[in-house]
Amino acid sequence: MENQQINQNQEIVQTQTISSEINKPPRNFPLKFMLIFIGISFLIAFVAGGFMLGNYKTQKKSVSPTPTAKIYPSVSPITTANWKNYDAQKFGFSFKYPSGFSLTELPDDAAVIINHNIVFYKQLGNIPADQCKGDCPIITNKKDMIINGYKTVKYNGYTGAVGGNIPQSYIKYEVQDPKTKNIFSITLYELPILDDTKQAEQYSADRKIGEINESDKKILDQILSTFKFTAENRGVVCAMDAKQCPDGSWVGREGPNCEFKPCP
Numbered sequence: 001m002e003n004q005q006i007n008q009n010q011e012i013v014q015t016q017t018i019s020s021e022i023n024k025p026p027r028n029f030p031l032k033f034m035l036i037f038i039g040i041s042f043l044i045a046f047v048a049g050g051f052m053l054g055n056y057k058t059q060k061k062s063v064s065p066t067p068t069a070k071i072y073p074s075v076s077p078i079t080t081a082n083w084k085n086y087d088a089q090k091f092g093f094s095f096k097y098p099s100g101f102s103l104t105e106l107p108d109d110a111a112v113i114i115n116h117n118i119v120f121y122k123q124l125g126n127i128p129a130d131q132c133k134g135d136c137p138i139i140t141n142k143k144d145m146i147i148n149g150y151k152t153v154k155y156n157g158y159t160g161a162v163g164g165n166i167p168q169s170y171i172k173y174e175v176q177d178p179k180t181k182n183i184f185s186i187t188l189y190e191l192p193i194l195d196d197t198k199q200a201e202q203y204s205a206d207r208k209i210g211e212i213n214e215s216d217k218k219i220l221d222q223i224l225s226t227f228k229f230t231a232e233n234r235g236v237v238c239a240m241d242a243k244q245c246p247d248g249s250w251v252g253r254e255g256p257n258c259e260f261k262p263c264p
Contacts, residue, residue, distance in 0.1 A: 001243035019209055026043065080226050087230065088112060090254040091122055093184060096226035098219065107242065116192035118220060123183035128174060129155050135162045137170065151176045161205040166191060169209050171217065177229050186227070188212060188220045 064088050083096035086103060097103060101115040112120035130139055130153075141156040155172040160166050168190040190212050191203060242250040245263030253260055 010115070021058065044193055052180065053166055079222055083112055083226070086112070088120070089230075090252065091120075091184065092180070092182075093229045095120075095223055095228070095229065113193055115219075116188045116194075117216065118186070118223070119187045119189070119193065123174060126183045128153065128183065129172060129185075137172075146186050147173070147175060148228060150227075150229070158209050164200075166205065167207055167209050169212055171212060171220070172216075173224065175227065178220045179229070185222070186224065188216060 004019060023148075030105050080096045082098050082099060084103075085094060085096050087094040099112050099233050102113075105111075105114040106113070111119055129137070130142060137157050137159045139155050139157040142155045145154055153174045155174070157172070159167060160167045161167050170189050172188055173188040175186065176182070177184065190210055191199075194202070243260045243263075244250050244251050247264065249260040249264060251263060
């Protein structure tokens with residue numbers, strides 16, 4: 001009797017256990033997998049979007065136009081229409097300058113001075129200013145450019161009181177002749193060019209260096225806009241000696257045969 005009762009109790013317990021297992025809520029596997037899938041998809045989309053954005057910026061940067069060399073200076077020819085023309089046959093170049101400006105050829109024919117503060121001359125030894133050694137003018141800025149199709153280097157700087165010079169600022173252009181490779185310098189000085197005595201009387205060796213007048217800079221730009229090398233005599237390099245004339249003046253050699261100029 002007791003055994004029968006025990007068996008009945010075991011059947012009841014087993015029935016309850018099976019019933020509780022059946023009544024448990026189903027595990028939520030589909031929702032969990034869906035959340036994981038959404039998370040992975042979002043991560044992939046984020047990484048792909050970042051890659052595409054970076055690639056777009058790279059392509060945009062790579063197609064940016066390359067800056068072109070500035071053609072300098074650009075001055076209307078009307079501005080210089082009534083100017084005088086100077087043809088320096090001994091140098092092989094020509095340019096225009098304002099009618100009211102003075103033009104002086106140095107006695108040894110080594111240079112031409114315009115308006116007492118602009119100097120044209122052939123660079124000695126074709127040595128650029130930035131390769132000068134010894135007591136040379138100070139260079140504060142250098143810029144490569146093209147003037148009327150000619151390779152040019154522009155220098156800004158100043159001269160000190162070395163060798164009896166008067167401290168002053170300057171702007172210098174070195175223009176290279178594409179045919180002869182000679183370098184010609186055009187320099188604008190802050191102060192007028194005087195002989196040593198007059199310059200020492202008017203300016204002190206300890207003067208404060210100033211700025212070049214803006215109107216002088218514009219005039220120089222206009223003169224440079226008319227500068228060109230001439231075909232005649234450009235391949236001829238004459239000796240730099242000079243001959244004294246009866247009136248005391250000096251003349252140099254010029255032309256294809258490097259003959260002395262006629263005395264005045």
